Amino acid sequence: MASSNNEYLDEFIDALASWQEKFNNNWLEDDKTGRFNPDKWKALQESGLTGMLNSIEVGGLGLGAVAAARIMQTLGSLCHDGGLGFALCTHLCSTCLSVEQFGTAEIKQKYLSSLISGDCIGAHAITEPGSGSDAFSMTTKATKTEGGWLLNGTKIFVSNAPIADVIVVYACSNPDKGTLGGFSAFLVNTQSDDVVIGPSVDKMGLKTSPLSDVYLNDVFVPDEALLGREGMAFVVLDYVMKWEVICVFAWQVGEMQKRLRMCIEHARNRNQFGEKISKFQAVSHRLADMHIKVETCKYWLMRAAQSVQSKGSSTEDIAIAKLVISENNMATAIDAISTFGGSGYMADIGLEKQLRDSVGGILYSGTSDIQRSRIAAMLGL
Known part of the structure; x- marks a missing residue:
């Protein structure tokens, strides 16, 4: 970035x-009720x-990745x-980026400006009852028909689905x-x-980020709704998932910094013995x-962001950043509750919510086990 752009960013x-x-x-009442707040989306x-x-x-x-x-x-x-941050990241990475990068001229003309403005909210549907970490064992089918495709299948754990206007659906188009x-x-x-679109599903954390299942029964989509060429789902998903890791886990680094500040202030003011x-x-x-955990996470976040921005090989940096940030986010949430003691266990402080929110991070965008397997593979193991 040029100096003037850096000043603008600052x-x-x-x-x-x-x-x-x-x-x-x-925020506290919204979390208790699991409510997605449209006024906050309007602020975004x-x-x-x-x-x-x-x-x-x-x-x-x-904006670039950094x-x-x-x-x-x-x-x-x-x-x-x-949850608001997670909904934003889902919208940005799953749909805004993929439509601009891979969408046809017709799809861009129809949706891109409203996606950018946020008037149209996006999501993506990948996971199925029988395919989680093994994403491409999915059974949702895309069958070619005159002028387009017919989609059939069930998707689960679709973030933003209850509020989404458009969803990027991944499906098997050629079983051979x-x-x-x-x-x-x-x-x-x-x-x-x-x-x-199924009803919103209650979950452990990120309660203000709505999630549901999606059912597709002979859903017709025109040819222009295909992102990229036929057979490019892996390329599309690999592209958006790198950005998802950068955005979602950058938010978590920020939460960790806030948590540390809370703990330092509490430790300086709390008297015992x-x-x-x-x-x-x-x-x-x-x-x-x-x-140390926060600084380590900041380092790996920026290293991964720089790798994505340089368009070089970023697989290992992304895997390490995702693993380090997600696990340290959960660990520091427990540390914070230990520091605050009984008050940290109470809902109104916000730390117990942060702990609940953090648990999902070791699961979505590739579990910790999957990240370790990727890193091991990069080592030739």
């Missing part, structure tokens, strides 16, 4: 603090964040509503081919005939370890 990041009140409005739209990854030429902010990581990290440190060539990605309008608990080595060493 100003933009500083300005995010002015949105903090709107982003955090009613007004701040320009719903199109931040798209190019300037199509109306986005044109700048996006910095902004998401800042948002994570400011915003108490982790394997992962590379046998699967395709389609942009599906949720108002299409025979698309059924006649002195500040920061003077007890058990507490001070725990906070020192938290600081």
Whole structure:
């Protein structure tokens, strides 16, 4: 980035603090009720964040991976509503990016501007009852027909589905081919005939990020709704998942920074046995370890972001960043509750929510086991 662009980015990041009140409005009650708050989404739209990854030429902010990581990290440190951040990242990475990068001219003309503005909300549907980590064992089928395709199958755990206007659906388009060539990605309008969005599913954390199953029964999608060419689903998914790791886990790094600040302030002010608990080595060493975890995660986040931005080989950096951040995010949430003691166990502090939210991070975007397997494979094991 040029110096002027860096200055613009710094100003933009500083300005995010002015949105903090709107982003955090009613966060505790929304979490308790599992409510996606449309007023907060409106604030994201007004701040320009719903199109931040798209190019300037199509109306986005044109941010690279490093700048996006910095902004998401800042948002994570400011915003108490982790579900809102997850919904934003899903929208940005699953749909905004894939439509601009792989969409036909007709699809871009129809949807891209409204996706960037946030008036149209996106999602993607990958997981099925019989395919989780083994994503390309999916059985949802895309059958060629006159003028388009017929989609049949069931998708589960689809983030944003209850609020989505369009969903990128991954399906098997040629069972005679394997992962590379046998699967395709389609942009599906949720108002299409025979698309059924299931009810919102209650879950452990990220409760304000709505999630449901999606049922496809002879859903017709026109030829222009194919993203990329037939058989390019692996390429599309690999592209968006790298960005998803950068954005989602940058938010988590920001949450970790906020958590550490809370713990330091608490340790400096909490008195027990006649002195500040920061003077007890058990507490001070725990906070020192938290600081090390945060700094380690910041390093791997930026290393992964730089790898993605340089368009070089980023597989190992992405895997390590995802693994390190997700596991340390959960570990520091437990550390924070230990530091706060009984008050940290109470809902109104927000730490128990942060712990619940953190658990999903070791599962989605590739489990910790999958990341370790990828790293081992890179080592030739």
